[in-house]
Amino acid sequence: MSTVQTVIDPQVTRSGSGAPAWWLVFIRELTDLWVGGKALVLVFIYTVFLGVVTYVIASNSELSLIPPKEMVYETIKNVMAVSLFIGLIIGADALSGERERNTLESLLLTPSSRRQIVFGKFLAAITFWPAAFVIAIPTFKLLSQGDEIFGQGLFWGGILGTVMVFAYVGLGMLVSFWSNSNKTSYFVSLGIYILFLVPAQLPGTAQTGVMGQFLQWINPIAAVNHFLSKILVNNIKFSEFWTWIEAPVGFTIIILGILFLYAAPGLRLEEGRASKIWSRVSRAIGLTVIAGLMVISAASPAAALQTGIEPEPLQISISMESKTVKASDSIFFDTVITNNGTEASPSIFVAMNIINLEKAGEPIDPEDWSPQRTQSIDPLAPGGSATLSWRVNAILEGDVMIYMVAIPQPKGANVTSHPVASPGIHLTVTPFTKLNPGGVLPIAIGGPILLLVIIYFVNRRRNRNIDMGGS
Amino acid sequence: MIQRKDSNASNSQREVLVANDLRKSYGPRHALQGLTFTLKAGRVLGFLGPNGAGKTTSIRILTTMMEPESGHFVVDGIGSEHPEEIRRRIGVLPENLGFPRQMTGIEYLTYYGQLYGRTAAQAREYGWTLLEDVGLQQRGKSLIGSYSHGMRQRAGIARALLNDPVVLFLDEPTLGLDPRGQQELLELIQKIARERGTGIVLCSHMLSEIESICDDVVILNLGQIVARGTVAEVIGRTQHNIVLRNALRVQVPTADVNKARQVLNTIPNIMKVSPIGEMEGWLRIELMEPGSGNTSKAYQINNNILSAIIRAKIPILSFEAEGGKLHDVFLRLTEEAIK
Numbered sequence: 049m050s051t052v053q054t055v056i057d058p059q060v061t062r063s064g065s066g067a068p069a070w071w072l073v074f075i076r077e078l079t080d081l082w083v084g085g086k087a088l089v090l091v092f093i094y095t096v097f098l099g100v101v102t103y104v105i106a107s108n109s110e111l112s113l114i115p116p117k118e119m120v121y122e123t124i125k126n127v128m129a130v131s132l133f134i135g136l137i138i139g140a141d142a143l144s145g146e147r148e149r150n151t152l153e154s155l156l157l158t159p160s161s162r163r164q165i166v167f168g169k170f171l172a173a174i175t176f177w178p179a180a181f182v183i184a185i186p187t188f189k190l191l192s193q194g195d196e197i198f199g200q201g202l203f204w205g206g207i208l209g210t211v212m213v214f215a216y217v218g219l220g221m222l223v224s225f226w227s228n229s230n231k232t233s234y235f236v237s238l239g240i241y242i243l244f245l246v247p248a249q250l251p252g253t254a255q256t257g258v259m260g261q262f263l264q265w266i267n268p269i270a271a272v273n274h275f276l277s278k279i280l281v282n283n284i285k286f287s288e289f290w291t292w293i294e295a296p297v298g299f300t301i302i303i304l305g306i307l308f309l310y311a312a313p314g315l316r317l318e319e320g321r322a323s324k325i326w327s328r329v330s331r332a333i334g335l336t337v338i339a340g341l342m343v344i345s346a347a348s349p350a351a352a353l354q355t356g357i358e359p360e361p362l363q364i365s366i367s368m369e370s371k372t373v374k375a376s377d378s379i380f381f382d383t384v385i386t387n388n389g390t391e392a393s394p395s396i397f398v399a400m401n402i403i404n405l406e407k408a409g410e411p412i413d414p415e416d417w418s419p420q421r422t423q424s425i426d427p428l429a430p431g432g433s434a435t436l437s438w439r440v441n442a443i444l445e446g447d448v449m450i451y452m453v454a455i456p457q458p459k460g461a462n463v464t465s466h467p468v469a470s471p472g473i474h475l476t477v478t479p480f481t482k483l484n485p486g487g488v489l490p491i492a493i494g495g496p497i498l499l500l501v502i503i504y505f506v507n508r509r510r511n512r513n514i515d516m517g518g519s
Numbered sequence: 520m521i522q523r524k525d526s527n528a529s530n531s532q533r534e535v536l537v538a539n540d541l542r543k544s545y546g547p548r549h550a551l552q553g554l555t556f557t558l559k560a561g562r563v564l565g566f567l568g569p570n571g572a573g574k575t576t577s578i579r580i581l582t583t584m585m586e587p588e589s590g591h592f593v594v595d596g597i598g599s600e601h602p603e604e605i606r607r608r609i610g611v612l613p614e615n616l617g618f619p620r621q622m623t624g625i626e627y628l629t630y631y632g633q634l635y636g637r638t639a640a641q642a643r644e645y646g647w648t649l650l651e652d653v654g655l656q657q658r659g660k661s662l663i664g665s666y667s668h669g670m671r672q673r674a675g676i677a678r679a680l681l682n683d684p685v686v687l688f689l690d691e692p693t694l695g696l697d698p699r700g701q702q703e704l705l706e707l708i709q710k711i712a713r714e715r716g717t718g719i720v721l722c723s724h725m726l727s728e729i730e731s732i733c734d735d736v737v738i739l740n741l742g743q744i745v746a747r748g749t750v751a752e753v754i755g756r757t758q759h760n761i762v763l764r765n766a767l768r769v770q771v772p773t774a775d776v777n778k779a780r781q782v783l784n785t786i787p788n789i790m791k792v793s794p795i796g797e798m799e800g801w802l803r804i805e806l807m808e809p810g811s812g813n814t815s816k817a818y819q820i821n822n823n824i825l826s827a828i829i830r831a832k833i834p835i836l837s838f839e840a841e842g843g844k845l846h847d848v849f850l851r852l853t854e855e856a857i858k
Binding site: 159 | 579582583584585603604606607609611613615616617618619621623630631633634635636637638639641642658659660661662678
């Protein structure tokens with residue numbers, strides 16, 4: 049057997065005068081997805097879903113009482129939930145689908161880099177999101193009823209939706225990378241989707257406490273929903289709540305990092321297998337996360353036993369007695385805390401309380417109504433006073449009472465303090481203008497019909513270039 | 520029109536594929552145990568072996584779809600440590616190749632042509648040339664989903680030729696084709712080898728087609744090469760052992776099979792005459808005395824058999840010594856695996 053030396057002949061090596069592989073794969077995948085492919089069908093289903101949801105909101109007398117801020121927020125949440133699912137499905141088909149259809153080998157046999165192939169497929173897969181978002185814009189406009197929420201919703205929904213779609217398409221592609229069939233890939237993707245989605249749908253009581261808040265913060269979907277609700281509905285400033293988008297952004301960076309830096313270069317005909325090193329690293333990450341959760345859980349503040357009461361000579365007044373507003377309007381007022389005693393007070397916490405007068409004093413979570421649930425003030429000298437400003441967003445229609453409680457910091461473990469309540473603000477919240485179901489119909493029905501027309505013309509244009517003769 | 524890539528005679532002697540001691544295991548199972556062979560430009564090499572012999576593993580390794588555990592191979596001077604460069608120089612028609620059903624033939628070739636570095640216009644133009652070469656120019660604008668199996672195989676070969684490969688790997692290209700389709704495809708493969716100077720590795724279970732169009736053959740069994748050389752060399756080398764079994768085959772019209780058996784049973788040197796399985800009209804004739812197959816005595820027995828049949832006025836459709844075909848060599852060399 050003769051020996052041949054390894055020499056790359058530059059004359060034989062093609063220079064690559066055409067477009068880069070990622071662009072070619074992107075264009076090809078884009079055509080596959082959108083011309084007679086599953087993307088148009090999925091968008092059609094999505095449009096029907098959106099139309100139905102919009103019409104139900106508009107025609108249901110209970111739901112139509114919801115103020116525009118909440119309606120837009122809920123719609124953005126639904127749009128994102130459906131889009132993430134579709135993104136996951138498209139991503140989950142990207143590689144295992146090609147394996148299943150025996151078309152991956154042809155692609156891998158070209159001299160194109162694996163990373164470019166994966167990147168091209170990723171770009172094509174995320175094209176679903178801009179289409180879905182644009183389709184939802186008329187719905188946002190309609191539901192916002194002229195409120196400023198429209199612009200805010202577009203801005204934050206667009207940014208966070210894009211971040212999450214990147215992550216979910218990447219996640220689907222990762223699952224697809226390690227799956228040999230679409231059946232496996234879809235099943236695992238669906239499991240992951242439910243795993244992330246379900247905790248975000250749990251009732252509020254399940255999401256409280258240190259662990260509950262942590263799980264909500266670390267779950268990208270729950271964190272995004274929480275962030276959007278605070279920014280869009282509760283008018284909280286970004287600077288006060290930006291930490292809630294750390295997890296979604298971090299999650300996206302990690303997923304895309306694994307996809308493009310670790311997995312993509314190793315794309316091959318058979319499903320990818322994690323290397324031993326990777327298995328150990330992932331096991332270590334898992335154990336670290338579990339250990340971290342245990343530490344955080346153990347660190348939860350235990351309720352301290354209280355054995356004595358020491359009255360404080362505090363007084364708290366409020367600058368408003370009563371007001372009637374429409375749902376989604378905001379009211380602004382001040383509280384003044386005065387130390388009438390002869391000694392300096394300790395630090396004082398002032399907590400907001402809201403009760404529903406129509407439902408036997410049932411408490412309303414102030415977190416949903418106000419960006420300032422509690423505030424604190426430094427110790428007050430004898431005769432001294434401090435003023436705190438408050439903002440309350442009237443979220444739901446009804447008759448509510450808002451009052452403040454000033455709570456002095458107890459001086460020790462075995463001593464308690466005497467909270468003092470302010471007079472209440474009697475707030476009457478009237479419903480926002482109801483949506484006209486008839487006005488919603490053009491969008492609810494028109495969207496899907498317009499899309500059907502587009503599908504028809506796209507296919508017709510495509511068929512014009514095809515010889516339809518049989519074999 | 521198949522373009523001639525290199526026409527000089529010396530080029531046909533150029534080694535375009537050199538595999539050296541390639542090894543691969545799947546857990547405890549050794550799928551490949553030292554694959555070593557050479558392919559020269561313009562020659563067709565038949566790659567044979569029973570199921571599980573290591574053919575697919577070999578092809579996957581040589582087409583850079585899989586890495587060997589050890590060993591090395593060189594394609595057109597490029598070592599296996601440069602898989603992307605090797606992929607520029609090889610064309611592959613894998614077994615069970617999938618096609619995008621929603622693309623037309625010309626779109627398919629244009630897309631892959633671009634992935635090999637051509638501009639869209641160049642790729643489209645060359646795609647039409649290749650479609651003409653494989654006889655699909657009339658269906659270039661039809662969806663691949665509407666192609667017959669044979670047409671898809673042709674489209675697959677056209678795709679494999681997009682980069683003017685130095686080595687072309689064809690894995691069961693005629694599988695599922697009707698006899699005419701098989702014949703046309705084999706002629707196309709021969710044409711590609713002769714006119715383009717492409718070295719072709721042809722994997723097939725159809726031993727007759729390997730024998731008819733291949734210049735060289737490699738027979739694998741249990742991950743090892745059990746025979747290697749030109750088709751004639753392999754048959755000749757192994758024939759000696761097989762003919763020791765001393766059997767002949769004759770084909771007569773089906774209606775005359777019983778009559779032929781009676782006639783043959785009257786000849787003294789014949790031990791047994793029996794029909795051959797599903798091969799209609801074929802009889803297997805076992806001789807009493809083992810011989811080398813090419814002695815004067817053996818020739819005399821052959822003549823006696825033929826004379827007896829002719830005297831009985833039975834038409835002889837075919838006559839051959841068992842072991843004279845690649846089919847026999849293959850069965851003999853791989854019987855251990857079958858057992």
